[in-house]
Amino acid sequence: MLLPHRKACLEKHIQTYIQAKGGWISFAEFMQKALYEPTLGYYVSGTRKIGKDGDFMTAPEISPAFSQTLARYCESVFHATSSPASILEFGAGTGTMAADILLTLEKRHALPERYYILEVSPDFSERQLDTLRHQCPHLIERIVWLSTLPKNFTGVVLANEVLDALPVHLFEVQKKITLQKGIALESQKLIWRLGSEVDLSSVTDISNLEDGYTSEYCPAIYPWLKDLYTSMLQGTVLLIDYGFLEHEYYHPQRDQGTLMCHYRHRAHTDPLLHIGLQDITAHVNFTAVAQAAEKSGFSVDFYSTQEKFLVDWGILEETNVHQLSLEEQYGYTQGLKKLLLPSEMGELFKVMELKTPSMFSNIHSS
Ligand SMILES: C[S@@+](CC[C@H](N)C(=O)[O-])C[C@H]1O[C@@H](n2cnc3c(N)ncnc32)[C@H](O)[C@@H]1O
Structure with missing residues (x-):
């Protein structure tokens, strides 16, 4: 389907949905449809999203050193589980991270039993299969695409x-x-409209926030973690994302929240533009994630910056740079800078590690 036609179909679909719901929907409902509506949503359709010719870059696409370092972490967890361990990757994008992790673990004689991918986007699943068939055809039988969580999972998520x-x-x-902010219809156009009052006392204290202060919260995290916990026998979960703790997330000066859209490597704040053709994201409130994780049964074992996690797990020792050509050395160093520098991804991106109670607490970086 041509892009303008797809955008028009999705907008029409959302308008009909709003009418059916009495003229107003929450922003979360809008975001769900804009990103995941079958055949029309951004993540479900066939546009190129990640990479230079897409809308945004992610760490595994920036440098293989990212996934190679995660592989060392996985290997260490495998040593600590009491039965053979697997990897479960959520939302595996282009499949680059899965390929680099598997190839690194193979070299280290530490392959997982299975590499599961749980992906909601059929388009990404196809792309992952292409990447993995191309990069590691001999390991393809170990990779399993899932549409629901596995049972009794042991290993690293x-x-x-x-x-x-x-x-x-x-x-x-x-x-x-606090009033919910949602989307309504006016003269056949989508517009912002405030809804009814919502009690956010369990999310944050709003007493020092001025009128007009806008932000986000993500109730979807708790059911996501609870279901994950239920599916796990033993293991760890590594959550890597941009975000902050609650006091920074709801800082009075961050008065327009963290909602961002990404369209062809331009970031902007209007989700009502390019509907279905652009990514919509919000930073992660890691305090809320930790609370949801503990309520689900996990314990939080580590939380810090991406830079600290990657350096702790040996990213700077990963490659013998002297074996590379000068041009390759330059590219490799540029990649490391992007992953590690505070002005790039090093500080804004955080890593949170969760463990099941049955997991040994003595995983050390090697
Ligand atoms: C921003 S992309 C990141 C892709 C990849 N992890 C990377 O780093 O390049 C977000 C991914 O999460 C997937 N996703 C979103 N919600 C999901 C869910 N509930 N379960 C599994 N995957 C999900 C999307 O389809 C997409 O593949």
């Missing part, structure tokens, strides 16, 4: 830039109360 893609609710502070 990986989610790089997945939490930021879960639909969020928006709120606006008015006269010391």
Whole structure:
């Protein structure tokens, strides 16, 4: 389907949905449809999303050193589980991370039993199959695509830039109360409209926030983690994403929230533009993630910056740079800078590690 036609179909579909729901929907409902509506949503359709000719870049596409370092972490977890371990990757994008992790583990004689991919986008699943068939055809039988969580999973769960893609609710502070912000219809156009009051006392204290303060919260995280916990026998979960703790997330100066759209490598804040053709994301409130994880049964074992996690797990020792040509050395160093520097991804991106109670607490970086 041609892109303008697809955009028009999705907009029409959302308009009909709003009418059927009485003229107003929450932002989370809008985001769910814009990103995941079957055949029409951004993540479901066939446009190129990740990479230079897409809309945004992610760490595995920037440098293989990212996935090679995660592979070392996985190997260490495998040593600590009491039965053979697998990897479960959520939202595996182009499949690059899966390929680099498997090839690294193969070299280290530490392949997982299975590499499961749980992906909601049929388009991405196809792309993953292409990448993996091309990069590691001899390992393809170990890779299993799932549409639901596995049962009794043992091993490592990986989610790089997945939490930021879960639909969020928006709120606006008015006269010391919080109102839901949603989408309505006016003259056949989608517009913003405030909805009814919502109690956010379990999310944050709004008493020091001015009128007009807008931000997000993500109720989808708790059911996501709870289902994941139920599916796991033993293991760890590594959540990697951009975000902050609650006091920074709801800082009075961050008065327009963290909602961002990505369209052809341009970031902007209007989700009502390019509907179905652009990514919509929100930063992750890691305090809320930790609370949801603990309520689900996990314990939070590590939380820090991407830079600290990758350096702890040996990213700077990963490659003998002297074996590379000068041009390759330059490319490799540029990739490391993007992953590690505070002005790039090093500080804004965080890593949170969760463990099941049955997991040994003595995983050390090697
Ligand atoms: C921003 S992309 C990141 C892709 C990849 N992890 C990377 O780092 O390049 C978000 C991915 O999460 C997937 N996704 C979103 N919600 C999901 C869910 N509930 N379960 C599994 N995958 C999901 C999307 O389809 C997409 O593949």
